Amino acid sequence: MPSPRRAVPLVPVLLCTLVALAVRPAAAEGEQALAAPPDDGGLSTRVARLYQEAARATEQYQAGTRRLEEERMRAGDLDRLLTERRREAEALRADLGRYARAQYRAGGGLPVSAQLLLSDDLEALMNSHRAVWRADLAVSNVIEESRRVERRLSEERRRAGERRQRLEQRSAALAGMRQEIQSTLEEARGLLQSRADASVAAGACRGAVRLEQPGQPVAGPWVAPVEGYTMSAGFGQGGARWASRHTGQDFAVPIGTPVRAVGEGRVARVSCGGPFGIEVVIEHPGGYYTQYAHLAAVGVDQGQRVAAGQWIAQSGTSGNSTGPHLHFEVRVTPGTGSALDPVPWLAARGVPLG
Template identity: 45%
Template structure:
């Protein structure tokens, strides 16, 4: 059995060769298919997530316009009310005829009548504006209701996609575990996971104080990027690598809770953080871990030191953004960071 294949099986990040033992290739093929399907589900999740973000912006815009129109309507109604009270207080049974009949200057009386007629037209115009404004407010409310209904549908699609991802990846992981068990039965294999070193990481000093999102390491020289290396899940790079030397402080890119701390697989010493927006970030190949599962982290807080544990050719930070905590649910980290104002 090739050492490289054994290392992939040990890490749970790749399929076995059909020559590695009875059923291993078949199990791996099923895992590969499930991972591909999970990748499609990730794309569906991101599409629904994008629709939710656009819908939320649209809803906020409609709400602003509705509030502005409601203020305009209230002002128009107030003006109309004042005018109605004024007309009521000055009204007489003979209307505009009495001034004409009793005036020593019929022309001036006629002029006053014309002005009164113009006032009537202004009142009608004001009433029309009130009606139009009221209709626009109703339209905004109807549009808001449609948008809320659409957002609910997109949220349901996003939730269903996440559940689909989790189910498929759980099945894929089970397939890999079965394959790993068969290989273990054939003989020992390397774990490639480092020593799960824990300890002081230079204190929990924050970087970018006051910022919501930050770089995981600084400086942040990029090396292997997301999706590079091949077209199949077992060969495609699942995150973004930062070429930093061993011992570089690694920081939580945003506030969150430590979801997982582990070692012993191809990622070596790793930390996974859950963020409030539902995404997860992974920090792998660490030389030292400074946090525990359940810890609350601020943006920029040090969680470990970079290193070369796991299946690596040299020291660097492997950084992932995932839809779920599971391997295989990753998305391209750089656009995700840039959308949050982090220049990398």
């Protein structure tokens, strides 16, 4: 019969085992949340759509502005044509006046019948009167034509005024819509960046956001990393923000701007935290790597294949950043310390920047 003293130590052992089993799933769950927080509930996609809507609204507004300017130029052309016609009519009236005065002086103010009776050269007299009559007829025709042109121009100007009024109303509506979209976009951008800052602080990236890709295919095998940019800090530039020299090219763009893979390749790394904030590194054929840093959101997973021009992320100001921009590097290794000047590198591949 077994001794009862051997069963006593099993009690605390079993209790410790149960506690460990109860605690382990919770710890594992916490580690998983830290490694891959839930996505942003569609915020990145919403920012991307608002970005495109804002671009379309701006394009429509600018097109309307150009049409307004064309209408104003057309009105100016009509005014100049009308002034020219009136000037021609006035000149012919003056010519007719000179003819009339000359005939009056030649005839001494006598009626035509008296001039015929007293004239020594009837043919010359009749030719003179015919010339005056033709001049008067020409002036009358030009005056009538000028009046017709003036009526036509007035009608065209009236219709142009109506078109301009409609365009002004549409332009005002587009301006209001654009402002509303921009306001909503700015609010969404702020929220997107705050979530990016939280990810960087936690040292863990949220899951990849599946961004809707642009419908327009890229023209070549290489593209610029963003559109609508202003180039700011360049390669090799000195400054207090860097340990030695700037290792890439900065593109000043608003938060949420789609970031494109400059060429086809494979996602070598996606990371959050450190001076670069949220970053993506892509390996390209030929042994080159490109880095996209200070992002607000990522749209690809590590190991994923990407095409040239594919939206891989959204720009932001995460990490060691003083404002919204994309930090872009070209390297010969995945890590830091092997950066090349990206401007001539892209120019050699048919992508001039500026």
